[in-house]
Amino acid sequence: MAGLKYMSGFGNEFASEDPRCPGSLPEGQNNPQVCPYGLYAEQLSGSAFTCPRSTNKRSWLYRILPSVRHKPFTPMSCGDLTENWNDVEPDPNQLRWKPFNIPKSSEIKVDFISGLHTVCGAGDSKSRNGITIHMYTCNTSMTDKCFQNADGDFLIVPQQGEILITTEFGKMMVEPNEICVIQQGMRFSVDVFGETRGYILEVFGAHFELPDLGPIGANGLANPRDFQTPVAWYEDRTVATGYTVVNKYQGKLFSCQQDFSPFNVVAWHGNYTPYKYNLENFMVINCVAFDHADPSIFTVLTAKSTRPGRSALTFLKP
Amino acid sequence: MAGLKYMSGFGNEFASEDPRCPGSLPEGQNNPQVCPYGLYAEQLSGSAFTCPRSTNKRSWLYRILPSVRHKPFTPMSCGDLTENWNDVEPDPNQLRWKPFNIPKSSEIKVDFISGLHTVCGAGDSKSRNGITIHMYTCNTSMTDKCFQNADGDFLIVPQQGEILITTEFGKMMVEPNEICVIQQGMRFSVDVFGETRGYILEVFGAHFELPDLGPIGANGLANPRDFQTPVAWYEDRTVATGYTVVNKYQGKLFSCQQDFSPFNVVAWHGNYTPYKYNLENFMVINCVAFDHADPSIFTVLTAKSTRPGRSALTFLKP
């Protein structure tokens, strides 16, 4: 997949159409009565409609079939996923996890979804306040199956093995020392190329942002230009045997069936997208004479709480 | 009740006295050592004392007997009311309720309180954060009984049958296509005139407000002039058989007895009152050339969360 293309910038108002369908992106309006190629226009909201510009997030997707054309969701096993912190006794000792073992594909086939393990968390998705940390270990690509997190955003940190993520917005290849963010409600499917492991930071009720830099100035830490968003890519594929959509909703898993691939978005525009970032581009700043700065100086992305200066979740450059 | 009078304006600093007791409203101070007619002065707070002007809410009530002159509260059955969301499994499918059946008064007498059913919700009243949606179905007026919600505000939306609401501030007749708001701590009694149904939006920890209009300008959507607040009305009535006050507190019901009607407020002033609104007065705004605006353009009232632009609960014009 060396040929994957990306658009640069953080939080840009992007626009992209698959080159196989020139003119598929409507011009001058969002929701024409008849879209080019007979596509269906859908708005995917990433914020309350009434948020101010700086936090107002939405994208318009133009797709071959509407996303609601699926059978009802039914509960499925949550495996090692949980959001119920009361089941665990608190422990004030400093903890460190040794790397989770990755199952051998010769023994058992595990894909990204079945390989999710919740490590810890606080708060809950229902109250739109809190975070969760998961690990993923897998050895098999997801086949005719996608995942959608209705609870919050996933910041994915591969530790071993690159992952190819197909989303409604296009494809991203993410390798160790890169991170990617799949925001709430975006459907995606993960292909792997061997034994694969990483961790996931999930945040409810707030999106990841670049920190304000204060006296550091207009450049520094993770620069917005170095974030990469995929370009539109679609498949017009019928899946007679059924395509499975797995939905995490209020901390639990549900699945439904449909008879076509959800990655049928021919064109899209908007500022609510998945994106990735290479940690090598981080512009490191620190004390140059004596002492050293607090670890916040390594902030890559942060999700704000409602107290000024206090984050709900911050990802630091390792 | 065609003769009911109202004062116009949203969030005004109102003043009203029952015309049967001229001069009952003290002038120039709130809490004289001896009030006119020997009334008792009580402040009903709708906010922290220290809130800034724009959110500071309180009214002064001048009443025949103090509101605390009642026997202790004891728990009572909560019927179909609940605030315990963990008892219900989440369901990611889109849901729609068919209209609740209204019991026939020939079969069973049901008043506004016993006819309350909780439909859904999130958060809880204890943490002062969250919402609940209830239905009410009833066929009988409340007799020698009033309700008081210690948990939050009720926005009541009649669907079938008008309701006559007697409050400590006066009387309101509310018909379908009208809404009314009874704020936290205000006692009220509901009279009905047949089979009656509606729904109730309850919000904890925030009051309903008119939305800021941004570029829409100084007029539009629900205009403040069209909100109506009752005028003072009292009854000086002893209830030998006992008057029942039902209190919803932390999601549960309690009742106590007293030997007089609580609607004994002869005069009052303040900016914390019940009010009603006729949805026909809504000044509809939308796109006039192409596309259409997001549903927030139909916002009648909204209760703010602590994230800018994100509401805890918004009532849209149906």
Added chain:
Amino acid sequence: MAGLKYMSGFGNEFASEDPRCPGSLPEGQNNPQVCPYGLYAEQLSGSAFTCPRSTNKRSWLYRILPSVRHKPFTPMSCGDLTENWNDVEPDPNQLRWKPFNIPKSSEIKVDFISGLHTVCGAGDSKSRNGITIHMYTCNTSMTDKCFQNADGDFLIVPQQGEILITTEFGKMMVEPNEICVIQQGMRFSVDVFGETRGYILEVFGAHFELPDLGPIGANGLANPRDFQTPVAWYEDRTVATGYTVVNKYQGKLFSCQQDFSPFNVVAWHGNYTPYKYNLENFMVINCVAFDHADPSIFTVLTAKSTRPGRSALTFLKP
């Protein structure tokens, strides 16, 4: 004029119609194609259209003839009015003015306008930032003449002699130990009843507000209920000899002629109005054990600067 009526409340959304024309206030909308009695609807804006609710000010006036029906403005003598501070050398010594002499009506007729003297100021009206302090001394009522300040708000403090102020919103009688505020753009005429003197605080670019009270709580200092706004009053009067409108614009005076009284507003509604306040109602608060509080504890009204906690102009109870 003992019979003058007022509506109580500060910043309320008021509505009023002259009882001689019942139904003159349009219901349910602001700007009907045909108003009752053939009146003209005009919006008087007291803020940018896009201000948030708490600072958004406007009123709708329904009048017999449109306010623009006048001849062009021409410059007139400014007398002792000025906004040019560079003409005066600064003086760091503490200053106190002895009372200005009031001219005898037997010697010279002076009305409110010709009796204006600027005492001091800072900033200017053009930049919408600054204040001015004027004195007025007069002995004669304004006849077929009104004043309109396009630059800012007048807070008028009578020292000697009551003044009867006729405005587009109705009439107010203001006596010593009372104050009144005529906001930007409101036309008014002043009648006096002998030798009359007072001072005027003028502020540009901000309106007077009640201060937030902080720990003082929900009541105290000037209570909103004690502010009084006039009720609608109109005259349908032709002035063949010409009615003069004097306009202060960018610190200078201009006048124009029209052939009818501008006080022809039959009904109005809105939250942008003139108002008055009796200083006896001020709820004085201070230290009760030792020391004494700073003078800000006597704040009646304040006009905010854009620095938190710093006012552009504050009027303290004398």
Added chain:
Amino acid sequence: MAGLKYMSGFGNEFASEDPRCPGSLPEGQNNPQVCPYGLYAEQLSGSAFTCPRSTNKRSWLYRILPSVRHKPFTPMSCGDLTENWNDVEPDPNQLRWKPFNIPKSSEIKVDFISGLHTVCGAGDSKSRNGITIHMYTCNTSMTDKCFQNADGDFLIVPQQGEILITTEFGKMMVEPNEICVIQQGMRFSVDVFGETRGYILEVFGAHFELPDLGPIGANGLANPRDFQTPVAWYEDRTVATGYTVVNKYQGKLFSCQQDFSPFNVVAWHGNYTPYKYNLENFMVINCVAFDHADPSIFTVLTAKSTRPGRSALTFLKP
């Protein structure tokens, strides 16, 4: 110039390089010790370094010769440009300008700079607070000459004749019913194709922004996708006879000479750029049942004052 390309989005973090120099944009850092092609890296700041993300503006330009390589500035005639409002008496009458006459090129050659006339204004550039409105009338393209406004931003509204604007960021063709914005410090040259006229809104100390939409929601008025920013274009051109840079600084004009074209930026990235907008894309919103909204509903771009909801300057769709 039909072939001009633009990038879409408002306030995006853009990146562009002239296709004649592939790889000219440095990757992964802004200021390498040796830039590709031996280019000079320069940061153009559009805000204080310490502004928060939402108002922090800067671009990095990679150019053939440094922009400071010019001779000193010397004063030149300001023609009809001024910033001295005290020279004009105020006039409270409503004013309207009839269209300025455009000089015939057969009689006199007038380019964009010499054809500037100040119409009115307030505040001044020194205090970083205020606005100016200019007209331009011209019949001749600027030759070996560019303009740079050190005082504020220009929002240009062509009335007659399209204009081709060459900037350090690339080229834009702007026709009547389009607008463009050239921000503070950006050098540009204007080519015309006949008798040409338009007006210019200039604002000091604030940039133009899209308004927050409030209840209108995530789409409406001027949509961010419809703003267009030029792509990188350069010329490596020596001008033996001297290239003139005209600088407006504190309301006055200065010029200096250099021996090369300033449009030598081979690649650039950043969020501080010129842009244009076609007013046909404006998504008109208004009342659909009765009354009409305030004119703010036609806001295309607005420059904020420091009072919430009050703009320094707003451009409304005509």
Added chain:
Amino acid sequence: MAGLKYMSGFGNEFASEDPRCPGSLPEGQNNPQVCPYGLYAEQLSGSAFTCPRSTNKRSWLYRILPSVRHKPFTPMSCGDLTENWNDVEPDPNQLRWKPFNIPKSSEIKVDFISGLHTVCGAGDSKSRNGITIHMYTCNTSMTDKCFQNADGDFLIVPQQGEILITTEFGKMMVEPNEICVIQQGMRFSVDVFGETRGYILEVFGAHFELPDLGPIGANGLANPRDFQTPVAWYEDRTVATGYTVVNKYQGKLFSCQQDFSPFNVVAWHGNYTPYKYNLENFMVINCVAFDHADPSIFTVLTAKSTRPGRSALTFLKP
């Protein structure tokens, strides 16, 4: 302990060193590679690193042995401490506690920790939102034992018996009519001198602050000068039998052992410290003419919620 010294001021950037070790506080930097006297430098954070100045709290402690040199924590009995409010039924009646009985030391030895009883609360420490009210009753000093609250801040109000509190920052003697605050993460030990009782306000996720005074001005209520912070004091004491550190974490108690006293901080500096206040210094303010102010006028300290003007917890002068 009459000789105990304190530093005055609220929230000051303090610096203190035990006079037995002159020069123990490093100058000009916080974290030298070798500290004076071979001390260990530790930063104790009282806020997120990224909080703005007004809420950024941290201190640097220079100690003989690192604080992490202890054995692992193990759970211990929580006695009457709890944070589980769901176990108690709500009760809307007004409640008042009669004084808790203090056990006789002749019958049972009870120290500060074992004498803690939770009275009521709301929210929880995990979500960093909520409060708890505890009582303490004890008759015996803590021996070779200290307490550390990882959940929030303790505001301690002695009712009977003075308490001598040894902290990592020094010693404080607190008597009835005084209060003290021990903030999150600060280890302390309590000595008593007889039968001792008091109550404790605990707040999660916010620190106590002095209220903004609004119109009261620059002086009044609890003045910052009257708050007292201890001076550095250390003991270099080995405890062969084991020193016990008790940790409250997520509402439960844990203990660990170490072989030295934790009060080994020779010098420290910073703005995150314990402090005490004598309620006699409270500058009482109230109405002096009529009515009386709301109880907020007696605010000593308040912990803010995220709603303007609404506190999470306020301590009023009794």
Added chain:
Amino acid sequence: MAGLKYMSGFGNEFASEDPRCPGSLPEGQNNPQVCPYGLYAEQLSGSAFTCPRSTNKRSWLYRILPSVRHKPFTPMSCGDLTENWNDVEPDPNQLRWKPFNIPKSSEIKVDFISGLHTVCGAGDSKSRNGITIHMYTCNTSMTDKCFQNADGDFLIVPQQGEILITTEFGKMMVEPNEICVIQQGMRFSVDVFGETRGYILEVFGAHFELPDLGPIGANGLANPRDFQTPVAWYEDRTVATGYTVVNKYQGKLFSCQQDFSPFNVVAWHGNYTPYKYNLENFMVINCVAFDHADPSIFTVLTAKSTRPGRSALTFLKP
């Protein structure tokens, strides 16, 4: 003057008394009817009374004679001081000043006041908005003379020669590579020890603050601990020949006579004080891998404008 003592901390609530008068600082209140030693209590305000805690500045001074006991101010020559920027033509070229020559004391005696030269500025003191930059060159100490700036704060940067500054709060010795700040309204006298030169940054309407550090965290740049405030020092000295107070007011100089030294403050407390800082303590932070940060990374002190992130004046470490 090696023995000068200072208190450490920025913006602390300090308290100090001259050791020659133990107990001179009143305890438990600010304004006793009779102060210790018969001193006069005076409050020196550094902000509006109503500013929130974080910007509320004032000190209480206890002095031998009241500060108002002086004869009236009269204008004096302003020398090279000015605030009139319109007298100078703007110049867009980059400017650099060569060092001002210091007059020889053998030729002419010049003290700090007579050696002041204004270099440039913007805004003005009357509107409380703007800055000025002055140089000082002098060779003689001020004798029986002090200076008081009623317009704004002085940040003094010695370039050659240390200066001994006597203030109402005590004495400070400031050497090259140190800076000091004398805030608005504080009287001071300057002693020099040879040919002396430096520059002065003056800001109107805002005080200098430490910048918020954002991701830099809780430590870095100028640390608050390294700022030094003088300790109380007084002289009880009659000056029969007259002591001169020079006052800069609205950009002009005035002087008055009194018959005693103004440095008669025996004790004081408060958070509004002069202070100094040694630039060697600046904790330098910058990029450590590639590129370099914007100059704001060297911010020592900044005075905020009313636009977020934009300063009125920033002093960078040279």
